[in-house]
Amino acid sequence: MDVEKKYFSNISFRERAIFEGAISMAALFHQFIGTPINEKTAESLEIAISNSLQLQPAIEKVDVSINIDKIKQSNTEFNYVSLSGDMLNVRIHSKINDLIAIIRMEFIKELNYPLMYVEDIIGDE
Amino acid sequence: MDVEKKYFSNISFRERAIFEGAISMAALFHQFIGTPINEKTAESLEIAISNSLQLQPAIEKVDVSINIDKIKQSNTEFNYVSLSGDMLNVRIHSKINDLIAIIRMEFIKELNYPLMYVEDIIGDE
Amino acid sequence: MDVEKKYFSNISFRERAIFEGAISMAALFHQFIGTPINEKTAESLEIAISNSLQLQPAIEKVDVSINIDKIKQSNTEFNYVSLSGDMLNVRIHSKINDLIAIIRMEFIKELNYPLMYVEDIIGDE
Amino acid sequence: MDVEKKYFSNISFRERAIFEGAISMAALFHQFIGTPINEKTAESLEIAISNSLQLQPAIEKVDVSINIDKIKQSNTEFNYVSLSGDMLNVRIHSKINDLIAIIRMEFIKELNYPLMYVEDIIGDE
Numbered sequence: 001m002d003v004e005k006k007y008f009s010n011i012s013f014r015e016r017a018i019f020e021g022a023i024s025m026a027a028l029f030h031q032f033i034g035t036p037i038n039e040k041t042a043e044s045l046e047i048a049i050s051n052s053l054q055l056q057p058a059i060e061k062v063d064v065s066i067n068i069d070k071i072k073q074s075n076t077e078f079n080y081v082s083l084s085g086d087m088l089n090v091r092i093h094s095k096i097n098d099l100i101a102i103i104r105m106e107f108i109k110e111l112n113y114p115l116m117y118v119e120d121i122i123g124d125e
Numbered sequence: 126m127d128v129e130k131k132y133f134s135n136i137s138f139r140e141r142a143i144f145e146g147a148i149s150m151a152a153l154f155h156q157f158i159g160t161p162i163n164e165k166t167a168e169s170l171e172i173a174i175s176n177s178l179q180l181q182p183a184i185e186k187v188d189v190s191i192n193i194d195k196i197k198q199s200n201t202e203f204n205y206v207s208l209s210g211d212m213l214n215v216r217i218h219s220k221i222n223d224l225i226a227i228i229r230m231e232f233i234k235e236l237n238y239p240l241m242y243v244e245d246i247i248g249d250e
Numbered sequence: 251m252d253v254e255k256k257y258f259s260n261i262s263f264r265e266r267a268i269f270e271g272a273i274s275m276a277a278l279f280h281q282f283i284g285t286p287i288n289e290k291t292a293e294s295l296e297i298a299i300s301n302s303l304q305l306q307p308a309i310e311k312v313d314v315s316i317n318i319d320k321i322k323q324s325n326t327e328f329n330y331v332s333l334s335g336d337m338l339n340v341r342i343h344s345k346i347n348d349l350i351a352i353i354r355m356e357f358i359k360e361l362n363y364p365l366m367y368v369e370d371i372i373g374d375e
Numbered sequence: 376m377d378v379e380k381k382y383f384s385n386i387s388f389r390e391r392a393i394f395e396g397a398i399s400m401a402a403l404f405h406q407f408i409g410t411p412i413n414e415k416t417a418e419s420l421e422i423a424i425s426n427s428l429q430l431q432p433a434i435e436k437v438d439v440s441i442n443i444d445k446i447k448q449s450n451t452e453f454n455y456v457s458l459s460g461d462m463l464n465v466r467i468h469s470k471i472n473d474l475i476a477i478i479r480m481e482f483i484k485e486l487n488y489p490l491m492y493v494e495d496i497i498g499d500e
Contacts, residue, residue: 015139027154029284032406036402044422047423048422051420076362078361084334111327158408161305162302166298169298169301180291180329180330181330204305269393269493272398276401280406368386370385
């Protein structure tokens with residue numbers, strides 16, 4: 001089966017790059033929110049998150065940064081917290097042909113919300 | 126803050142509709158995969174999934190259909206299964222201005238994969 | 251296969267009731283934390299959570315109460331939040347023979363932690 | 376607050392060890408099921424899972440083994456799969472005083488089910 005032709009010929013490369021990057025960003029959020037974490041385990045979780053999301057279609061790079069200060073601020077009696085959206089800063093590069101979409105998630109204090117948006121698109125159709 | 130202007134003026138309405146629909150589809154998958162389910166509880170889970178995803182930006186409608194036959198096929202000694210991607214058939218309508226993107230997820234046997242794609246886009250920029 | 255004999259004859263009925271209730275409480279937390287929610291969708295999510303967890307071995311009753319005030323307090327620009335541990339108050343009844351364990355999760359402000367504990371055990375070995 | 380006295384004095388050390396181990400086992404399952412995985416990323420996910428669960432109360436050791444053969448068997452067009460219960464083999468050691476409960480999860484083919492049970496308890500009250 002020609003998956004590209006059958007399922008993706010109705011959208012442009014640019015739209016496809018946005019589509020795949022958006023999928024991986026939301027996958028990241030809803031898969032890993034709630035994971036027990038503290039400052040000692042943050043790095044291994046960042047690596048596992050990045051490795052797992054890079055497996056998805058079109059994903060070239062996943063930079064995950066977990067905010068250690070926020071972990072410490074929300075610390076509990078048991079010295080760990082549940083990973084939450086305000087601790088995450090993520091950039092995902094998705095590539096279709098020579099076109100790269102950079103999808104970003106960052107916590108915007110003014111919105112009290114971990115906003116996902118298209119930070120940049122590099123290359124042309 | 127003008128969120129639209131600040132974060133979304135670099136993409137078209139059509140791209141934004143695709144973006145928001147893709148986010149909600151992946152959110153659905155990674156949030157609810159693994160939920161205990163059988164044929165008696167499928168409907169209440171479909172309703173909760175639909176209600177929760179409709180809260181996300183731009184989402185107008187979420188039609189979730191859980192395949193009861195597949196639940197029965199993968200049944201266990203304990204009369205329930207973990208929700209998996211091959212049981213889901215979903216359509217999400219995301220709307221930006223008068224433009225609606227219909228994002229679809231369905232299990233494609235030939236790919237052994239729950240494929241997410243843009244089924245249709247209704248309206249023009 | 252006699253599952254009870256093969257896998258559970260090394261623990262008492264009381265221990266087994268505690269074991270099964272603990273499993274379902276943690277399943278609830280890690281499955282549903284992160285779900286988009288607001289005051290209008292809370293009830294359908296409570297129902298779906300309760301129905302799904304009741305499918306697990308030995309679970310008789312699952313009372314889930316999502317704190318609407320906390321939803322409102324953590325509200326965002328987009329009028330919904332991600333379900334988090336501080337919004338949940340849950341009692342799970344697990345029954346083995348005539349013995350019922352009541353497992354509780356509630357957010358304890360002093361610990362800044364959604365504590366899971368055995369609230370009561372009714373009946374004797 | 377004396378958490379132990381206030382919330383856990385109604386159960387024995389043995390029961391508490393079983394309780395905490397059961398919580399972490401179910402946390403593991405419902406947090407990580409659905410994660411994209413292939414044979415190259417399995418190890419980093421095992422490490423992150425083990426590190427995160429060891430943060431929970433009483434948890435001493437978490438041995439996670441993801442079955443590479445099953446990953447390959449369920450492979451998709453896109454060279455990765457969603458982590459599912461039949462791929463997991465886990466032992467969690469939870470310790471209260473000098474008493475260690477070994478909680479096990481393994482997929483039992485005859486039951487078509489990833490069974491969680493108490494494999495062993497070492498030490499006395």
